[in-house]
Amino acid sequence: MYEIVEKYEEVPNVHRLVVREPNIAAKAQPGQFAILMADEQSERVPISIVDTKDDTFTMFILELGISSAKIVNMKEGDTLEAVTGPLGMPADLGKYGRVVLGGGCYGIGAIYPLARALKELGNEVVTIIEARSDYLLYFQEELKAVSDEFFVATSDGTEGTNGHVQDVLVKLIRDGERFDHAKFIGCTYMMMNCSHITSPYRIPTKVALNTIMLDGTGMCGCCRVSVEGETKFACVDGPEFDGHHVDWDELMKRKSSYLMEEMLAYQTAPHTCKALEKAYSGDSK
Amino acid sequence: MVDYDVKYLKFKTYLNTYCPHCRNSFNRKEKEMDKLKFIGVYKGEDFELTISAYLDVFEAQASIPLKEGMILEDCKCPHCKQSLVTSEKKCGECGSAVGEVIISAFSKLIPFFTCLKYGCEWHGLTKADERRIKLKIPRQEMPEQDQVLRIHNFNEVPYGLTTELALLEAGRCLQCKQPKCVEGCPVNIDIPEFIRLIAEEKIEDAVMKVKETNLFPAICGRVCPQENQCEELCILGKRDYPVAIGHLERFIADYERRMDFRKLPRIEAKNNKRIAVVGSGPAGLTVAADLIQLGYSITIYEALHEPGGVLVYGIPEFRLPKSIVHYEIEFLKSLGCRIETNHVIGYIYSIAELLENYDAVFLGVGAGLPRFMNITGENLCNVFSANEYLTRMNLMKAYKFPEYDTPMPEGNDIVVIGGGNVAMDCARNAKRTGAINVTVVYRRSRKELPARNEEIRHAEEEGIHFKLLTNPVRFVGDDRNWLKGIECVLMELGEPDDSGRRRPIPIENSNITIPCDIAIVAIGNRPNPILFNTTPNLQGNKWGCIEVNQETMETSIEYVYAGGDIVTGAATVISAMGQGRIAANAMHKKLSRPASKTKPKQKPEKAVATTPKPKPKAKSTSTRKKI
Ligand SMILES: Cc1cc2nc3c(=O)[nH]c(=O)nc-3n(C[C@H](O)[C@H](O)[C@H](O)COP(=O)(O)OP(=O)(O)OC[C@H]3O[C@@H](n4cnc5c(N)ncnc54)[C@H](O)[C@@H]3O)c2cc1C
Ligand SMILES: Cc1cc2nc3c(=O)[nH]c(=O)nc-3n(C[C@H](O)[C@H](O)[C@H](O)COP(=O)(O)OP(=O)(O)OC[C@H]3O[C@@H](n4cnc5c(N)ncnc54)[C@H](O)[C@@H]3O)c2cc1C
Ligand code: SF4
Ligand code: FES
Numbered sequence: 001m002y003e004i005v006e007k008y009e010e011v012p013n014v015h016r017l018v019v020r021e022p023n024i025a026a027k028a029q030p031g032q033f034a035i036l037m038a039d040e041q042s043e044r045v046p047i048s049i050v051d052t053k054d055d056t057f058t059m060f061i062l063e064l065g066i067s068s069a070k071i072v073n074m075k076e077g078d079t080l081e082a083v084t085g086p087l088g089m090p091a092d093l094g095k096y097g098r099v100v101l102g103g104g105c106y107g108i109g110a111i112y113p114l115a116r117a118l119k120e121l122g123n124e125v126v127t128i129i130e131a132r133s134d135y136l137l138y139f140q141e142e143l144k145a146v147s148d149e150f151f152v153a154t155s156d157g158t159e160g161t162n163g164h165v166q167d168v169l170v171k172l173i174r175d176g177e178r179f180d181h182a183k184f185i186g187c188t189y190m191m192m193n194c195s196h197i198t199s200p201y202r203i204p205t206k207v208a209l210n211t212i213m214l215d216g217t218g219m220c221g222c223c224r225v226s227v228e229g230e231t232k233f234a235c236v237d238g239p240e241f242d243g244h245h246v247d248w249d250e251l252m253k254r255k256s257s258y259l260m261e262e263m264l265a266y267q268t269a270p271h272t273c274k275a276l277e278k279a280y281s282g283d284s285k
Numbered sequence: 286m287v288d289y290d291v292k293y294l295k296f297k298t299y300l301n302t303y304c305p306h307c308r309n310s311f312n313r314k315e316k317e318m319d320k321l322k323f324i325g326v327y328k329g330e331d332f333e334l335t336i337s338a339y340l341d342v343f344e345a346q347a348s349i350p351l352k353e354g355m356i357l358e359d360c361k362c363p364h365c366k367q368s369l370v371t372s373e374k375k376c377g378e379c380g381s382a383v384g385e386v387i388i389s390a391f392s393k394l395i396p397f398f399t400c401l402k403y404g405c406e407w408h409g410l411t412k413a414d415e416r417r418i419k420l421k422i423p424r425q426e427m428p429e430q431d432q433v434l435r436i437h438n439f440n441e442v443p444y445g446l447t448t449e450l451a452l453l454e455a456g457r458c459l460q461c462k463q464p465k466c467v468e469g470c471p472v473n474i475d476i477p478e479f480i481r482l483i484a485e486e487k488i489e490d491a492v493m494k495v496k497e498t499n500l501f502p503a504i505c506g507r508v509c510p511q512e513n514q515c516e517e518l519c520i521l522g523k524r525d526y527p528v529a530i531g532h533l534e535r536f537i538a539d540y541e542r543r544m545d546f547r548k549l550p551r552i553e554a555k556n557n558k559r560i561a562v563v564g565s566g567p568a569g570l571t572v573a574a575d576l577i578q579l580g581y582s583i584t585i586y587e588a589l590h591e592p593g594g595v596l597v598y599g600i601p602e603f604r605l606p607k608s609i610v611h612y613e614i615e616f617l618k619s620l621g622c623r624i625e626t627n628h629v630i631g632y633i634y635s636i637a638e639l640l641e642n643y644d645a646v647f648l649g650v651g652a653g654l655p656r657f658m659n660i661t662g663e664n665l666c667n668v669f670s671a672n673e674y675l676t677r678m679n680l681m682k683a684y685k686f687p688e689y690d691t692p693m694p695e696g697n698d699i700v701v702i703g704g705g706n707v708a709m710d711c712a713r714n715a716k717r718t719g720a721i722n723v724t725v726v727y728r729r730s731r732k733e734l735p736a737r738n739e740e741i742r743h744a745e746e747e748g749i750h751f752k753l754l755t756n757p758v759r760f761v762g763d764d765r766n767w768l769k770g771i772e773c774v775l776m777e778l779g780e781p782d783d784s785g786r787r788r789p790i791p792i793e794n795s796n797i798t799i800p801c802d803i804a805i806v807a808i809g810n811r812p813n814p815i816l817f818n819t820t821p822n823l824q825g826n827k828w829g830c831i832e833v834n835q836e837t838m839e840t841s842i843e844y845v846y847a848g849g850d851i852v853t854g855a856a857t858v859i860s861a862m863g864q865g866r867i868a869a870n871a872m873h874k875k876l877s878r879p880a881s882k883t884k885p886k887q888k889p890e891k892a893v894a895t896t897p898k899p900k901p902k903a904k905s906t907s908t909r910k911k912i
Binding site: 023024027037042044081084085087214217218219221222227231253254 | 633664
């Protein structure tokens, strides 16, 4: 039913998956996601829709646990047990002016439809992506094609800025760049930091939250997040939310409950970036 | 001497279940018999008499020939302690011997039996006798899984009535002239008639009778709150216990499935009209089944990867085995019904688009949005909504982890908040995950618990604690945001509120903390707003339900009907089915009007209909773009 027409490992652990599903291909809007099940025993895994072509659509999948591993271990020509979509609210898109976009891990792919749509709407698009090392960067050519400016950050400094999206962002802002809108997709830690940075500059900021999900239709409530003190369901009210109003503390703790300790440790390792520390201290005043 | 279970002797239906000559049972031959053995002396001659009974059949075998009018001094009835007297009964109509020799002390209880020679019925008793005897039969208990063992598995708890118990139970029905039970049934099943058919062992006909009004008796027999519906009004209930209508309903449906004698219903010739059914819960399935038999082409759209609605994602396996729901769904498919899973209507097709391709649309999307209490700490880790907990356990089969990938939420102390069926399901599920203490916290008293009596009884038997008149005020977490307890306030009952139940009032300074590692919030569900957000001209009411014309179930959009929980708010399986049937009839009526073909349809505003309504707060000039 849901045939995999193309699948290959873009960079270690990140897989490009193209699935034939004409309805999703026809309907998907930037910012929406699909839920996949590899087989009957699988969990339901939410994955952002990156691109559509004819009757197929493209996703990038990061191999994490068992269910994503099952999907990426399937071959071209195999069929998935279930594909539901498009789900979630489409991203807010408009003509803002100068827009900064940040993407990390699967967000490098997931930010692409937003960049393209924003560009088509006449915005000036500045894209920043991050990875641990240069060999883990992917999809750069496509992103460059829809960005006016393009920056890269790597944790080990093998390419671009040494650090994360937030480090590039701080630098740009310090250098006097002004942005009218910002969107971030990637790990929660990056999205939180970036939101903290844009907040004092009053840059409207949207983040695409990747909470744990089950049904993706608003039925279970496991994807709930607090935004401006209100409980919202990421699958139907989001996944895009105002980064300045998300209760990051709660979200990080909620996510950590399911995350492997070491993954969390990696993401929240103490930062040595001076610029970021300064940005923080400036933040609190 | 008497190691004999007297329970079944209280009532006997027919004697013709064994051959009068060879003494072999016709259809219950293999089964174990209860035996009663007498040794004595009759007129100086030693003799042995064995009376074997199996439920409604009993027979006497003696070492000497039994004739009419023998007084067997040494054989005393275990009940009345009278000596047995033999008598030969003759058919009142044809005069031939019926049961050969009958032991008279027991025969008092024999109401009527069939003449074995000619098959005519011999009535040994008057109507009044019959009634008196019926009243003596106790309500038959349904055999169940052992209380201790069952909390270690997920298998169904009640086993269902055996044929014998069902016949006995059916025999209790008084066949009232003005049966109250029918009034109590939301879809007015002809209850006395189907019970009469069971008593006459015409199970097939009984199934057909029930299916005239209720398509899924196997499901309803298990989950309907009969004690508030048919059984509440049963005349027998005024004396002692009502007829076990639900158990009988379940029995005939299970019998049909086991024996596989289900026949394809007559399907009318295809009328080239197409119907889209959104949601595959009981409401949607009923509409599909009704209309497909009238010749419509049906497509069901279901958001999840498995059809069945609450029946598969909510109600647990040990209460409603999924194989039963699958059986019904497979049957629908065999009638030609198309089921498209993984289709969330509103996102993948708007209602406007459905109306372009279908002649009418039925919305049976249920009330799937979990309600929370909005108290501090509700977003702590390990606080689940009942929907999440049950969906993980049932739909995702977490209880089969690691065969299935979804892990099972485990803890030693689990608290469930709420008192309905959903709460009982969560609590009993939790008990089966190995939790040591499972506590149901409910703010009113035992009397007000809205769950089915059977569920409450089962929960109690399984060792679930009830903390009644208690209401949570705060979830307490540890420094890593994991739940470690629930602070509650004790309540007392005040004046009755609108629902007629006494309103619970908090008692000041009575706060207690219940330590726990998992909390499950089961305080109700509301309708899911996806359809409203994506269909601007669909009219709702203040509870977030769809407004319909109560007579036809038609919504504010012509040719779009709705029924089930999305109209009533969280209710029952049978009311969802009832509304589905009303809608199906109305749809058929409207679509079979010749005018309907030519009349142009009123279309929902299309431009916005395909995209979710932008959030009012978003100030940016939102422009929608396809990827
Ligand atoms: C709206 C949305 C869009 C997403 N888009 C993409 C995408 O385009 N590409 C992609 O690779 N991933 C995406 N994700 C994240 C993806 O759903 C998770 O990575 C996936 O569920 C992990 O499942 P798993 O079974 O492989 O891992 P699991 O075995 O379930 O988990 C592995 C570890 O990761 C934790 N975990 C579970 N879910 C998440 C989560 N959502 N985020 C982080 N950790 C999690 C688990 O608790 C566990 O410790 C998206 C998530 C959301 C909500
Ligand atoms: C745990 C639990 C226990 C219960 N126990 C009992 C009981 O013992 N006795 C009793 O009588 N009642 C019980 N109920 C209530 C009963 O199950 C419901 O009243 C009944 O199922 C409602 O049927 P429905 O057809 O309206 O909707 P549902 O059964 O809720 O089905 C709706 C279906 O529509 C699908 N859907 C939703 N939105 C969309 C969309 N946009 N597009 C496509 N599909 C969609 C959903 O996924 C779902 O499958 C219980 C409910 C729960 C949750
Ligand atoms: S009210 Fe009870 S006794 Fe009377 S017909 Fe109905 S089920 Fe039988
Ligand atoms: S994933 Fe279940 S409500 Fe969002």
